[in-house]
Amino acid sequence: MSDCLFCKIIEGEIPSTMVYRDEQTYAFRDINPGAPTHILIVPTKHIDSVNFMINDDEPLIGHLFTVAKQIAAQEGLAEKGYRLVVNTNAEAGQTVFHIHLHLLGGRQLLKMG
Ligand code: AMP
Ligand code: ZN
Secondary structure, eight states: OTTOHHHHHHHTSSOOOEEEEOSSEEEEEOSSOSSSEEEEEEESSOOOSGGGOOGGGHHHHHHHHHHHHHHHHHTTOTTTOEEEEOOOSGGGTOOSOSOOEEEEESSOOOOOO
């Protein structure tokens, strides 16, 4: 996906502050943080959004949560608490169409909904 911002970040064509990397996953700090800790966790495989997930992606998306849990612990958030968010399409405010998990924490987060 040559035109995808997050694919370029994963490839190192656009700089980012790396937090974690493995074969399937890349995690980096959000450039416009909404909380003291705001990390994006993305699969190295390009998937536009949750709407484009296929059944075979289930282990991969599950792995994003395992990575999120590890990063939350590293960031000292495991006990205090944190929020994992996946925005899908316009009304949810999705701006980058490469599926990603937001990890937010480090302050009291307002209730959603
Ligand atoms: P979403 O609105 O759910 O699609 O989230 C996209 C996120 O990507 C936003 O929180 C942006 O601040 C973040 N973002 C955009 N460009 C960059 C970048 N170059 N490096 C890090 N984060 C970025
Ligand atoms: Zn991509």
